Amino acid sequence: MKTTIHQVANYLEQEVTIGVWLSNKRSSGKIAFLQLRDGTGFIQGVVAKSAVTEQTFELARSLPQESSMYVTGKVVEDTRSPFGYELQVTELSLIHEATDYPITPKEHGTEFLMDHRHLWLRSKKQHAIMKIRNQVIQASYQFFQKEDFVKVDPPILTGSAAEDTTELFHTKYFDQEAYLSQSGQLYMEAAAMAFGRVFSFGPTFRAEKSKTRRHLIEFWMIEPEMAFFTHEESLTLQEEYITFIVTHVLDNCSLELDILKRDKQVLEQIRSPFPRITYDEAIRWLQEQGFEIEWGEDFGAPHETAIAEIYDKPVFITHYPKEIKPFYMKPDPQREELVQCADLIAPEGYGEIIGGSARIDDLSLLEERYKEHQLSGDSYKWYLDLRKYGSVPHAGFGLGLERTVAWLSGVEHVRETIPFPRLLNRLYP
Incomplete structure (x- = not known):
């Protein structure tokens, strides 16, 4: 089912597909944590190496910030998240790989940010x-x-x-x-x-x-x-x-x-x-x-x-x-x-x-x-x-x-x- 982040609460414990951008990521051994956005909201996508193909896991670990993709996974509750839900990812389909995105997670000056509004x-x-x-x-x-x-x-x-x-x-x-x-x-x-x-x-x-x-x-x-x-x-x-x-x-x-x-x-x-x-x-x-x-x-x-x-x-x-x-x-x-x-x-x-x-x-x-x-x-x-x-x-x-x-x-x-x-x-x- 294709949906948006804002609507995922309607698909609890179901598999959905969302068109997203990668706003940030981190990985820990056999798990990659993807911070995803689609314009309606932000959600974390959890990619477990044991739950996906080797190609999908490597893609999750290597994707640069602001790359676009379709992500498929099961919607589950997450009480630690302010949003209340996360996505257990089963598949990633790359649309466009972004390179050298200028606004990184580090601090930037106001003029720089305004130039890149x-x-x-x-x-x-x-x-x-x-x-x-x-x-x-x-x-x-x-x-x-x-x-x-x-x-x-x-x-x-x-x-x-x-x-x-x-x-x-x-x-x-x-x-x-x-x-x-x-x-x-x-x-x-x-x-x-x-x-x-x-x-x-x-x-x-x-x-x-x-x-x-x-x-x-x-x-x-x-x-x-x-x-x-x-x-x-x-x-x-x-x-x-x-x-x-x-x-x-x-x-x-x-x-x-x-x-x-x-x-x-x-x-x-x-x-x-x-x-x-x-x-x-x-x-x-x-x-x-x-x-x-x-x-x-x-x-x-x-x-x-x-x-x-x-x-x-x-x-x-x-x-x-x-x-x-x-x-x-x-x-x-x-x-x-x-x-x-x-x-x-x-x-x-x-x-x-x-x-x-x-x-x-x-x-x-x-x-x-x-x-x-x-x-x-x-x-x-x-x-x-x-x-x-x-x-x-x-x-x-x-x-x-x-x-x-x-x-x-x-x-x-x-x-x-x-x-x-x-x-x-x-x-x-």
């Missing part, structure tokens, strides 16, 4: 991170479908900016100026006026010359937008969404979290509601702790980390000054200099994973913001139309996938949470 993805740790990423994506789709959202795909090439144009990649669109999208939000607002509750999932681009462990040039965002939603209702939805994701990762990626040595008890504490602190309160607290920061300044990584360390859950920082936030955010009715917004800061120094706000739904106020931010009426005319024809209160947010995966996985740098990272100094491979 196309191969580094095969390693057990990187495989575990990508499986967690996949689970976050799957859980996101499940959550939003459950909440009656419709998935809508905004364009990647745009004629206008959602935020600061200095962080955009410019390109020529025939005889016009165009940009790579830094957010699908404005288009998702239009979609929300058609479908009520919508979400997008796609790549975004920031031409920000940052080298921190939290930043990528190209990253993926999940951006929900909700008509007839208040800011408070949006915060509640964000709490439910994060809790849903964490639960799904714990339920479906236990082995991967163990491979990464992630403390699962930390994640098990992540349940709504989340603590909240206002921008004013955060500034006062930071100043009391000796940070040199004034009201009206945005928070940097050290500030966010210090605030997050107070809590064992993600924390919302709410009601920022309008001067440091994008033009579309709705003012706080009690204090016009503030906007109804929130950043969700992950624990353990992983920084902002969600940014969201209520959106301005009043046409005259949005026109004022256009003038203040010197926005082109021609480029954003369609966005004004949303306030002319059936405007409603609405809110939305964006979750950065890579930062979220880094936090859940416990890995230090977001470059390991995307298959092929684009960094300030890296466009290869």
Whole structure:
């Protein structure tokens, strides 16, 4: 029976055939231990000299790392294995013999591994991170479908900016100026006026010359937008969404979290509601702790980390000054200099994973913001139309996938949470 490593539990004490690569091996006299992978998981294949032909045993002992083959054997339980099963091999059929595989079991430097990212993805740790990423994506789709959202795909090439144009990649669109999208939000607002509750999932681009462990040039965002939603209702939805994701990762990626040595008890504490602190309160607290920061300044990584360390859950920082936030955010009715917004800061120094706000739904106020931010009426005319024809209160947010995966996985740098990272100094491979 041909199957995958992930499915071997269904064939206990039966003989199966799996297409695999050899990730590592060791031999001890009359037994060879093969560490095998097929993309769905890892399993040990035990080749006993007494159970196979001489040719098969010699092949098992001599095969180089990352050679590909079909392996046939009986599935048995193995309580010593984190996976719980192993394969008692009876036959090997070589497909391709790899030679001089560059990533050996020894330690390698980060730059070397990044230069060989196309191969580094095969390693057990990187495989575990990508499986967690996949689970976050799957859980996101499940959550939003459950909440009656419709998935809508905004364009990647745009004629206008959602935020600061200095962080955009410019390109020529025939005889016009165009940009790579830094957010699908404005288009998702239009979609929300058609479908009520919508979400997008796609790549975004920031031409920000940052080298921190939290930043990528190209990253993926999940951006929900909700008509007839208040800011408070949006915060509640964000709490439910994060809790849903964490639960799904714990339920479906236990082995991967163990491979990464992630403390699962930390994640098990992540349940709504989340603590909240206002921008004013955060500034006062930071100043009391000796940070040199004034009201009206945005928070940097050290500030966010210090605030997050107070809590064992993600924390919302709410009601920022309008001067440091994008033009579309709705003012706080009690204090016009503030906007109804929130950043969700992950624990353990992983920084902002969600940014969201209520959106301005009043046409005259949005026109004022256009003038203040010197926005082109021609480029954003369609966005004004949303306030002319059936405007409603609405809110939305964006979750950065890579930062979220880094936090859940416990890995230090977001470059390991995307298959092929684009960094300030890296466009290869």
